[in-house]
Amino acid sequence: MSAFIDARTVPAGTILEPDLAIFGGGPAGITLALALAHTPINVMLFESGGMDFDPATQALYAGSQAGVKYLPLDASRMRYLGGGTNHWGGWSRPLDAIDFEKRDWVAHSGWPFGIDTLKPYFSRAQSLCELGEWVYDAATPRMAALAPMLTLGDGGVYTSWFQFSKTRNDVLPTHFGARYADDLKKIPNLKLYLNANATSLKLNDGAAGLDSIGVATLSGRRFTVKPKTAVLAMGAVENARLMLVSNVGNQNDLVGRYFADHPIPRDTATLVSFAGDLAGYYFNAANFPTAQIRATLAPTDAFKRARKVLGSLTTIETPVEMDDLAKAAVVTAAEAVGADASNAKAFSIGCGLELEPDPERRFTLTHDRDALGLPRLKLTNRVSDSDFQRYRDTMKELGRQLLVAATGMIRLNYDTRAEWEAALDWGDHHLGTTRMHVDPKQGVVDADSKVHGLSNLFVAGSGVFPTYGASNPTLNLVALTLRLADHLKKLPR
Amino acid sequence: MNDNSSRFTRRSVAIGGGIAVALGLAAVGVNAPRWFRAKTAYDDLLNKLIDRDAAATVGHAVIGSATLDTREVAADLRQRIGTRSLAEVAKEDLAQNRLIEARGWVLPQTVGLLCVVAAQPV
Numbered sequence: 001m002s003a004f005i006d007a008r009t010v011p012a013g014t015i016l017e018p019d020l021a022i023f024g025g026g027p028a029g030i031t032l033a034l035a036l037a038h039t040p041i042n043v044m045l046f047e048s049g050g051m052d053f054d055p056a057t058q059a060l061y062a063g064s065q066a067g068v069k070y071l072p073l074d075a076s077r078m079r080y081l082g083g084g085t086n087h088w089g090g091w092s093r094p095l096d097a098i099d100f101e102k103r104d105w106v107a108h109s110g111w112p113f114g115i116d117t118l119k120p121y122f123s124r125a126q127s128l129c130e131l132g133e134w135v136y137d138a139a140t141p142r143m144a145a146l147a148p149m150l151t152l153g154d155g156g157v158y159t160s161w162f163q164f165s166k167t168r169n170d171v172l173p174t175h176f177g178a179r180y181a182d183d184l185k186k187i188p189n190l191k192l193y194l195n196a197n198a199t200s201l202k203l204n205d206g207a208a209g210l211d212s213i214g215v216a217t218l219s220g221r222r223f224t225v226k227p228k229t230a231v232l233a234m235g236a237v238e239n240a241r242l243m244l245v246s247n248v249g250n251q252n253d254l255v256g257r258y259f260a261d262h263p264i265p266r267d268t269a270t271l272v273s274f275a276g277d278l279a280g281y282y283f284n285a286a287n288f289p290t291a292q293i294r295a296t297l298a299p300t301d302a303f304k305r306a307r308k309v310l311g312s313l314t315t316i317e318t319p320v321e322m323d324d325l326a327k328a329a330v331v332t333a334a335e336a337v338g339a340d341a342s343n344a345k346a347f348s349i350g351c352g353l354e355l356e357p358d359p360e361r362r363f364t365l366t367h368d369r370d371a372l373g374l375p376r377l378k379l380t381n382r383v384s385d386s387d388f389q390r391y392r393d394t395m396k397e398l399g400r401q402l403l404v405a406a407t408g409m410i411r412l413n414y415d416t417r418a419e420w421e422a423a424l425d426w427g428d429h430h431l432g433t434t435r436m437h438v439d440p441k442q443g444v445v446d447a448d449s450k451v452h453g454l455s456n457l458f459v460a461g462s463g464v465f466p467t468y469g470a471s472n473p474t475l476n477l478v479a480l481t482l483r484l485a486d487h488l489k490k491l492p493r
Numbered sequence: 494m495n496d497n498s499s500r501f502t503r504r505s506v507a508i509g510g511g512i513a514v515a516l517g518l519a520a521v522g523v524n525a526p527r528w529f530r531a532k533t534a535y536d537d538l539l540n541k542l543i544d545r546d547a548a549a550t551v552g553h554a555v556i557g558s559a560t561l562d563t564r565e566v567a568a569d570l571r572q573r574i575g576t577r578s579l580a581e582v583a584k585e586d587l588a589q590n591r592l593i594e595a596r597g598w599v600l601p602q603t604v605g606l607l608c609v610v611a612a613q614p615v
Contacts, residue, residue: 153587270597328550329598335543336583336604395590399599404587411597 002185005123007046007217014223018044018191019493021213021227023198023242024234025049026083027474028460028481030176030184032231035485039304041493044225045184046196046215048234049080053175056218060197060370061238063363063377068421070261070381072122076428077235081194084235084428085474087368090165090173091129092475094122096311098355099469102312105308108357109467112438112447118479125479130166130174133290136353137161139293143286147279149295155403156303156397160313162472164285164292195219198234199372201246201457209455210248216372229456229491231484232434236463237363242376243444244365249451252441255434256363256377260468262352262427263383265420269349269395270411271316272330276343282316284431298470299394307397309390311354311470314398322346330409339406349410352427353391354470358382363433388420429473434459435466442488449480460484478480500612535567535610541579545611552612554595555605566606573603 010016020036024031025047033045037091049057057080063073070076077088095115102110126134132285139161143149149159165173184192195214199222201216212226232239240256243249287294297314304310322330328345334341355361363380365375392412399410437443445464451457460481462473469476533539542548555561574582586592586601593605600608 037509325550325596325598326556328544328547329554329595329600331547332542332545332604332608333549333598333600336579337587338580396599400590400592401585403583403599403601410599412594412599415597446546 002191004181004194004356005216006269007193007223008067008219008221010193010221010223011374012223016044016223016225018042018043018225018227019229020231020488021046021225023230024083024190024238024461025081025177026233026235026461027478028178029083029231029233031165031478031481032460032485032488033184033187033190033192034128035482036488037190039189039489041189041488043190044188045190045192046198046225047081047192047194048197048323048408051081051181053078053080053172054085056371057195059374062370063379064366064368065379065381067381068383069424070379071426071428073377073379074236075424077237081181082175083172085176087313087428088165088173088175088474091472092129092163092165093136093160093296093322093471095469095471095476096301098304099294099311099467103304106310106356106467108359108442111466112436114131116213118476118483120405121482122475123481125399125475128478130179131475132209133288134265135161135288135291135293136163139288142288143279143281143293143295145387147281150273150278150282150402151405151407152164152398152401154351155401155404156299156307157297157394157401158300160295160296161293162285162313164294169399170346172428175297182446189332193448194267194320196240197372198232199374201242201248202407203248203454208453210457218371227456228493229458229488231458231460231488233460235461236430236433239376239459239461239463240363241357241374244363244410245374249434249454249457253257254442254444257359258357258432258466259363260355260357260381260431262429262468262470263355263387264350264352264425264427265414265423266350266425267317267413267423268391270320270326270346271324271345271349271408272322272341272346272410273408274330274339274341274344275407276345278316278347283318286364297398299397303394303397307393309394310356310387312351312391312394313482314351314395315469317350318346320346320348330413333403333409334406337403337406349392349395352470352472354468357432357435357467358383358384380434383424385417388414388417409490410472427472429462431462431465431473432469434463437466449484458484458488460488529563533613535563535613538567538570538574538610539608541574542607542611548608548611551595551598551600551605552608554598555593555609555613557596561606561609563610566609570603570610579604579607584593
């Protein structure tokens with residue numbers, strides 16, 4: 001077992017020449033390193049942070065923003081080994097088949113391949129994320145047998161299931177850094193550098209490939225990495241920043257554009273169950289027992305097509321009091337559909353929404369600089385009215401289905417843009433700044449995650465997602481990274 | 494015995510008892526019996542509602558987000574409902590995605606419109 005290397009001890013001016021350099025020690029970078037273990041590929045992984053949170057390193061993330069209020073850029077990420085998994089909630093669900101399709105009602109939609117291309121990698125990704133048995137929507141019969149489900153009438157919304165990364169006593173879900181540190185140390189063909197920040201990408205003379213990457217530490221050391229192949233796995237925001245700073249891969253002015261996250265507006269609706277209490281698996285992760293799962297309400301692919309809505313995942317949250325109008329509405333609706341609502345209870349609704357890809361929701365460089373001298377980023381954030389309206393349409397369909405089944409009803413809590421924006425939170429899911437497309441004019445990377453026009457630079461992580469779906473990205477980006485690992489294994493050395 | 498006790502005639506006790514019962518019913522949310530309500534031009538429709546007070550509350554919320562002429566609404570409802578029960582029509586509304594909102598509460602359209610009629614002053 002070899003210890004990690006502190007980049008602050010690397011002599012200034014050193015040139016490191018691995019077969020493959022991975023920049024970023026988050027779930028993508030760690031997955032890639034693990035997947036390439038025991039291959040003939042000489043791998044070096046460079047992580048900006050150390051093994052734990054460090055305010056000075058974290059401050060490198062700081063940036064500014066305009067438009068729809070977003071999270072502070074230095075608060076929605078974690079810059080030490082493990083990356084975003086260090087504040088991961090563990091929520092997991094595979095993307096839906098339709099998420100990969102070109103949808104005529106969603107501008108700029110579609111992946112270069114379908115879900116079948118990712119399916120072979122989901123099992124290993126599930127294992128790396130420590131999600132237990134692959135259950136998801138197959139959980140329905142068993143969970144229904146454990147406790148009654150909320151019956152929905154036929155329609156466009158169905159009960160789906162999240163799975164959760166393993167929790168160990170009071171320890172939160174799998175933190176890739178802490179969890180896999182020992183495994184990484186055991187990999188003979190891997191050297192892992194901590195406190196090593198990529199600061200520049202330099203192309204070779206013909207500008208057809210990457211020549212080298214400049215690396216700096218906060219202690220002032222600077223050295224160079226000249227790999228045969230490199231993978232940027234620093235997260236969607238930092239990958240784009242480094243490429244913008246270096247003017248690499250941006251010949252079509254796409255880097256940093258099409259950024260997305262999943263908006264999580266709070267208390268978007270009130271769901272009334274005419275029968276009163278709901279099963280515990282609607283509110284908390286429940287033991288399957290081979291996995292921890294929680295119910296979510298999702299639009300079917302058929303409904304998305306028919307009503308031109310986007311993906312969303314709705315959860316039932318906490319009980320809420322009913323006011324006089326709520327009581328009157330419940331009495332009136334229940335009478336009309338022949339239900340007994342004498343024990344009715346109301347619950348707030350939470351959700352995560354898919355956004356339509358938007359080239360103007362983007363990162364740009366500013367004149368402000370960080371401690372390493374790199375320009376900081378500015379996010380221009382936008383959410384279209386139709387993104388909110390599409391979710392409202394889905395919730396209205398859920399309300400219809402509850403009435404059809406005579407099991408409950410819905411109140412839509414927000415009508416105006418101001419109401420939606422006031423309730424907005426975000427998922428910390430950074431997507432889409434280096435989108436994948438076969439056409440260089442529409443994507444930064446190709447179907448193999450290789451930067452268009454460059455022979456040896458790849459991008460890993462959810463930044464390459466061209467369309468986002470509503471599912472949480474970690475499981476899916478890990479699967480996509482495993483696919484990238486297979487591709488890299490086949491490259492000539 | 495108090496001298497005033499002679500004032501409690503059988504008639505006053507009956508009236509007082511009636512009021513107490515009415516107040517009690519109101520307190521537990523039971524509608525006033527139909528014979529206590531003034532007749533309206535829409536009773537043929539409103540009789541399909543079990544809880545007219547609740548419906549009126551909902552109706553005010555529907556009106557809050559729409560401009561509706563009660564006479565036109567009633568005419569439309571008569572045509573829509575005909576001799577059918579409200580449950581039948583509500584089921585048809587739901588099947589055909591005819592919905593209405595009462596300050597966000599999603600209801601079968603016919604039910605919501607009946608509530609609008611219930612909300613009109615007598």
